[in-house]
Amino acid sequence: MARTLNQPSHKRRRSPLPVVAAGATALALAGSGLALFAGGASAAVGNLVTxxxxxxxxxxxxxxxxxxxxxxxxxxxxxxxxxxxxxxxxxxxxxxxxxxxxxxxxxxxxxxxxxxxxxxxxxxxxxxxxxxxxxxxxxxxxxxxxxxxxxxxxxxxxxxxxxxxxxxxxxxxxxxGGTGTPSPTATPTQTPTATASPTATATPTKTATPTPTQTATPTQTPTATPTATPTSTNPPVTGLPAHVVTGYWQNFDNNSTVQRLSDVQSAYDIIAVSFADSVPTKTGAISFTLDPGLSKALGGYTDAQFRADVKAKQAAGKKVILSIGGQNGAITVGDATAGANFVNSAYAIIKDYGFDGIDVDLENGVQAGPLGDALHALQAKVGPGFVLTMAPETIGMYSTSGAYFQLALKTKDILTVVNTQFYNSGGMNGCDGKVYTQGTIDFITSQVCTQIQGGLRPDQVGIGVPASTKAAGGGYVSPTVVNNALDCLATGNNCGSFVPPAKWPTIRGAMTWSTNWDVNNGNAFSNAVGPFVHKMP
Structure with missing residues (x-):
């Protein structure tokens, strides 16, 4: 998301992918190190289960x-x-x-x-x-x-x-998918041994953390209930509603409409203060100050007023978090030392300003392992109310092999929502293997499908769109399309040509860049999407 003065559009660091045939797109991705599947890059990729x-x-x-x-x-x-x-x-x-x-x-x-x-x-x-x-x-x-x-x-x-x-x-x-059309075939019924031990699959044991390769076997009527290591856990209790609207508030003036934090529209449940800055002399560390240019553009806006506005928004039930990154935010957490620098500096800022958590909007590279560890450490210091959101570019969530997707999965136990930027991307394959053009309902819903099928819970997935045509280089959709996409994903109604393979009524909501561009566009996003999201069951 852009923060350059006099540059309202979000400029990508790489060329958009062209709208081409599915096979060619997959091959292009493979050539750039983003191959989804070895040995079958030119075949349609999707859910093969009937x-x-x-x-x-x-x-x-x-x-x-x-x-x-x-x-x-x-x-x-x-x-x-x-x-x-x-x-x-x-x-x-x-x-x-x-x-x-x-x-x-x-x-x-x-x-x-x-x-x-x-x-x-x-x-x-x-x-x-x-x-x-x-x-x-x-x-x-x-x-x-x-x-x-x-x-x-x-x-x-x-x-x-x-x-x-x-x-x-x-x-x-x-x-x-393969080229054949095999029919479902029943496998022979398994016959238990005297101790009812399986012969073809891993079996549960009475240890606390079994793995799929263990061979210890339970008796047919166990006297104690073994406990498997959970494959997923619920995120921290944040106090947020089931469906939320996220908006980025610009701590800078880029010729959009400047706002005090207190002026952010009431429809936004999560307000991401954009952005923290990197500390050049300390890799991984971040800093935050109210931008002097913003204060000047507002005719005076002090640090004390900003802090008071943070508390007022929280008193109104909103969550105010600090976003790291953006188009120009070169923050790198590539090892344990950088991770410790990030955790210590982020925690200090959160405690100082009273922020509710962190938004990860890194557009210049993500290293899932070290950053994931750091986010877990930060959550442990902040406590159970920690809010963690992410706003990756579309390419970052295109495949589970991508670093951003890996980061989301690594932090799934503490992750609130991923609001992928479904814009500035060109055409891409959806979860059904077909290519969809950005700026359409099919593009949005088919990409959300990929993320859920890739392992995220529906309540951890949101729709990210620009608030106006001025807010991004491409991919703008009207608020009606956003609402229809949410309805399609949640209920199966108002879909385009792509119909998701399941209904996900807990889909989390929508995000926009930015609250400032929303004001600039007559509050079209918050006035339409806000009420729709908040009425979702």
């Missing part, structure tokens, strides 16, 4: 034992799988899917219940298997690479002998 949300009953699946679909509880959509193992079966459901050889795939599903397993057989390499034992929805996810002769794999879900029913929803196999 009826992965079980909204169509058990269609596409072959199940052994007592299996059905239920309308509640579900993770999303209108249906979920419910299967009950017996004394001699694990209530396994399978689907055989055509794939390409020598190609990487990501397999995931949302599950709940005792000893719920997700895996794939016939990969031609190391067959993956993961499991959990939780009473609430949690996501299982794993990756694998097919062998040289693999043309299909069998995806499976199952429980454990003699245990109660498990639930599964939103199963996804992400990668390029």
């Amino acid at each position: 009826n992965g949300g079980f909204d169509g009953g058990l269609g596409g699946w072959v199940c052994a034992g007592a299996a059905t679909t239920v309308s509640s509880p579900v993770h999303s959509g209108t249906g979920a799988l419910q299967a009950t193992p017996g004394a001699g079966d694990t209530a396994e459901c399978t689907q055989t899917i055509s794939v390409l050889p020598n190609t990487s795939y990501t397999l995931s599903a949302w599950v709940q219940g005792p000893y719920t397993y997700l895996g794939a057989r016939g990969t031609g390499g190391t067959d993956p298997s993961v499991w959990s034992n939780q009473n609430s929805w949690n996501q299982l996810s794993t990756t694998f690479t097919t062998g040289a002769n693999a043309t299909s794999v069998t995806v499976y879900l199952h429980g454990w002998y003699g245990q109660s029913a498990y639930l599964a929803d939103d199963v996804a196999l992400i990668g390029p």
